[in-house]
Amino acid sequence: PAEVPAGPYDALLEAAASALDANDFDGAVQAYKNVLSDDPGNPEAKLGLAQAELLGRVQGMDPQAVRKEAADNPGEVNAQLAAADLDLVGGHVEDAFGRLVEAVRRTAGDDRDAARLRLLELFEVIGPEDPRVTAARTSLARVLF
Incomplete structure (x- = not known):
């Protein structure tokens, strides 16, 4: 060869x-x-x-504290971003995507942009061909438009 x-x-x-x-x-x-x-x-x-x-x-996140913060403060975008990152690293891809789509739906302005942009970053990690990415893109489009 x-x-x-x-x-x-x-x-x-x-x-x-x-x-x-x-x-x-x-x-x-x-x-x-x-x-x-x-x-x-x-x-x-x-x-x-x-x-x-x-x-x-x-790196250096306390998963329990991050998850508790996200659960206690569903409207706090930074808590949702951190929890979504942990979800993805832990292999809970749909949970991460769902959390961020919900954050986009629930927020406006800069918070909404932050959640949307993080979701797009996580799509890159998983890859555009993955059916979970396709499904989350459809959900994102529904909440945006």
């Missing part, structure tokens, strides 16, 4: 993946952003950036 030639960003993507593996989320974010500044459509860098940002956000 022929060797596949190295892509122009392979070294940067490898460095970013190594940073991610070492829990250096800031380093991984920067490395992925470097690739995206030259190649904005790079799917590997887009996915890696979304993952690194998500893992950086949940």
